[in-house]
Amino acid sequence: MKTRRETYTAETPTSLFPESLLTVKQFVQAPCSIGNRGSKMKCITRLWGLNIPSELLQEILSRLGLKENIRASIVCKTWCEAAVSVRKLQPRPWLLYPQEGSEDKGDYILYDPSSSQTYKFNFPELENDEFDYTSTRDGWLFMLKHDPWELLLLNPFTGERIHLPKLPEKTSGNCLDFSAAPTSSSCLVISLNYTDYGLINIWRPGETVWTTHRFKNHLENQPVGFWYTCVFSNGLFYFHSTWGFLGVMDPSKLTWNNLLVKLYPYPGAFDSELFMAEHEGEIFLGFTRDIKNPSVVIFKLNLNRNGWEETRDLDGLTIFTSHRFSLTRAGLPLEMRNKIYTSQSPRPPSMLVFPYRGVWVDPLHNVNL
Incomplete structure (x- = not known):
């Protein structure tokens, strides 16, 4: 499989990217x-x-x-x-899901699978289904609300909320992610929109507007689909499209790299569920073969070859997938290793019923509710 790597630099001046947050585990x-x-x-x-x-x-x-x-x-x-x-x-991911049968649609349950404890909270922002969870990190959820359109960082453990400024017109991102908790100096929020040119908006806590960066699009004659999922690893944002393209954004250098690596057959051709996951610098990509064959195919990114290599196991890891993002854990009990738990699974770990709107949350360390 031949690959080609192209690097494009933003038209705006380079800015320094703070060091990644060190967390005590x-x-x-x-x-x-x-x-x-x-x-x-x-x-x-x-x-x-x-x-x-x-x-x-x-x-x-x-x-x-x-x-x-x-x-x-x-x-x-x-x-x-x-x-x-x-x-x-790392602590095992927690589960956030609507309380079934509650008259208040803002009532949610936060479930700790390690202790089988549940905690009830009310989040008025989540009263309807007009929102998407885009990523989670250090106890925070990044959310996109559709009606009205709004970007929100929510900490379900502490109840803290941060409402982000509106994105510039016609630049609403297809793919959204953040690098660290918004309480950290290393936090950076990124929004990607890719049309006739690459458009990336960046926001840091305390800023009142987004900074827009434009990149030349050299994929204009190729079917990219849309940028569906993103992971943050070793200071870089990795974006994957529904048609198999991989884009890498380096916020410290303000560069965009197109790694023209495709999977055959394309995941998008089967309208399959697609996810990316990261663990200690390793990038995983998973998708179902097709609707009739729900088995998951897992690939690992080989940066030396700029290509994806199919893998038969996860090296003992466990992946927890939600609609747009995934979490990885190492060192879980043997029966949970080399397995994937989705947010739509009918039988997740230590739980019998798993609601449709459930989402995995990266918990705070030393949580005390």
Whole structure:
């Protein structure tokens, strides 16, 4: 499969992009060694740990993701103990859904699958179905309301709301995402609209207007479909279209890259459900083959080859998908690994009934409701 990469620079001056938000995650204790004979995960007794001060070793290991932390733990006993002491896991996604049978359509239930606890809230903004959830991060939901048209950041855990300024006329985004909680200095909200030229609007908390950037469209003679989903990874926004194109926006350099990578047959040709997910820099793409065959095909992005490679498993990850976005988790119970839970699934984890308007929410750390 031949690919081609083209880079276009915005017509506006370059602005600096703040560093990504560092979040404190829960510490999870795990056994240092595995007792089964022949296990590949046994700790190896060596002198690796004697040459590195313990505090420095813990500092180094604390900066690793979960997969790298586990790999480092098999170097030797000292490394294993240090890796386990700083091992971090993200909390499992929560579920937000309308309260069934309530007279007030703004009544919603927030469900914690880890403890099977439910919490009732009222959100007047959600009284009708004229809205879409576009993404979630650090306890916040990014929403697009259609009647009246409005962009809203909502924190269902704290009740905080941030109403964003109106986008410039005729630039309503097909694809919307944000990089961090709006309470963070690294928060950046992005709206993409792609017609005869690429149009990206950027907003940061505290600003009263959007900043518009235009990019030359070199895909004008090719069927792109529309930009359907987006993920934020390592400071970049990755957009995927319904016809298989991948666009990458670098907000620090204000550049737009078209990676002309397509899947055959195109996902859009089958009107299939499409999702993207991200985990520690790895980008996944999933879609159903067609309406009659609901099985999900998963691809992983190979940046060295600028192409998608089909994968048979998720490397132990669990993906929680909603209509326009997905969340990934590592280290969940064995029975939940290498599985995909959708927001329309009739039997999600630890729950029998899953309402149509349910949505996964990336929870706050150390939630106390």
